[in-house]
Amino acid sequence: MAGWNESQLRKYNIKLEKIPTLQYDDPKVDSLLSNNKPVLIKGSKLVSQVLKWDLDYLTEHMNSICCNVLVSKNHKFKYYDQKKITPNMTFKPISRPSPMIFSEFAKKIKDWKKGDSRLYMQQVLNNSISQRIVSDFVMFNWDWIMSKQKTCKWGSLTSNLLLIAQEGNVTPCHYDEQQNMFACIRGYKRFILFPPSEFECLYPHPVHHPYDRQSQVDFDNPDYIKFPKFKKACGYEVIVGPEDVLYIPMYWFHHVESLMHGGCTVSVNFWFKAGSVEKIEYPLLDHQKMVIMRNVEKMLAEALHDPNEVGNMLNTIVLGRYTSDTNQ
Numbered sequence: 001m002a003g004w005n006e007s008q009l010r011k012y013n014i015k016l017e018k019i020p021t022l023q024y025d026d027p028k029v030d031s032l033l034s035n036n037k038p039v040l041i042k043g044s045k046l047v048s049q050v051l052k053w054d055l056d057y058l059t060e061h062m063n064s065i066c067c068n069v070l071v072s073k074n075h076k077f078k079y080y081d082q083k084k085i086t087p088n089m090t091f092k093p094i095s096r097p098s099p100m101i102f103s104e105f106a107k108k109i110k111d112w113k114k115g116d117s118r119l120y121m122q123q124v125l126n127n128s129i130s131q132r133i134v135s136d137f138v139m140f141n142w143d144w145i146m147s148k149q150k151t152c153k154w155g156s157l158t159s160n161l162l163l164i165a166q167e168g169n170v171t172p173c174h175y176d177e178q179q180n181m182f183a184c185i186r187g188y189k190r191f192i193l194f195p196p197s198e199f200e201c202l203y204p205h206p207v208h209h210p211y212d213r214q215s216q217v218d219f220d221n222p223d224y225i226k227f228p229k230f231k232k233a234c235g236y237e238v239i240v241g242p243e244d245v246l247y248i249p250m251y252w253f254h255h256v257e258s259l260m261h262g263g264c265t266v267s268v269n270f271w272f273k274a275g276s277v278e279k280i281e282y283p284l285l286d287h288q289k290m291v292i293m294r295n296v297e298k299m300l301a302e303a304l305h306d307p308n309e310v311g312n313m314l315n316t317i318v319l320g321r322y323t324s325d326t327n328q
């Protein structure tokens with residue numbers, strides 16, 4: 001029996017298909033991973049030894065550790081890059097970091113009532129967290145995950161982020177530049193993924209914007225005048241529960257929600273660098289084209305010494321020259 005039902009999902013007007021679910025030892029897992037295709041993997045036991053990581057256990061063992069907590073006035077936690085905020089920019093994020101010790105975070109979410117700001121802890125796991133948490137952490141099924149890294153020729157593991165969310169919290173649609181094996185420990189999360197080929201329908205912010213890599217479209221209230229192609233966006237969805245591992249291929253857009261009325265969720269991700277490409281084949285893959293677009297934007301902003309001039313120059317290059325039937 002599933003531990004969730006449809007009424008716990010937020011409602012969006014997006015066409016959705018299902019992400020395949022496979023047992024960890026199904027040979028199709030490796031071919032999906034190697035081809036940058038998402039898959040929900042069951043039975044890997046990646047985090048089976050830490051299913052005890054609930055708020056009480058973590059409070060006991062992380063009590064006075066200072067943690068990276070995000071606070072939001074609504075249910076959305078849209079990441080931004082502090083380094084990309086410039087003095088002449090009017091940038092008012094609705095969610096922002098508010099570091100606090102673990103016990104304070106746990107108390108705040110236990111005492112939470114409607115109308116309060118929401119909280120979301122997103123803390124990198126490292127040796128300084130606490131002896132007990134580190135000894136739990138070494139009990140992850142490292143053999144399995146490292147064998148996947150090897151088979152798929154990914155680069156090194158860069159970090160593990162421990163995510164503790166209140167029910168109903170949403171991480172809005174964005175992409176990351178790393179391979180991600182996302183493991184749920186407690187509660188259920190719904191993922192909506194879009195392949196890199198949906199780039200045009202999702203309108204990510206410019207690369208030099210603090211919201212780089214994030215879609216500009218507000219899924220709760222899409223502005224179809226500004227973002228008309230969002231109507232055509234096609235995504236893939238899956239519900240990820242305790243012990244499940246979801247592979248999120250690099251450059252795939254993802255929206256994540258902790259199910260409403262499902263209690264808080266505890267999860268941990270495994271981010272790996274991209275592997276080095278042995279032989280470039282043409283035509284290029286969609287995510288490789290995203291890398292080129294990012295580089296073009298970065299190069300123009302640097303050459304012009306002003307990110308605000310990038311759009312004008314791109315328009316000058318394109319409009320009437322590469323648009324509609326003028327390029328014959």
Ligand SMILES: O=C(O)CCC(=O)C(=O)O
Nearest residue numbers: 163171176180182256269
């Ligand atoms: O679980 C979430 O809320 C966001 C996770 C995410 O974006 C990631 O692991 O890359």
Ligand SMILES: [Fe+2]
Nearest residue numbers: 174175176254
């Ligand atoms: Fe992400």
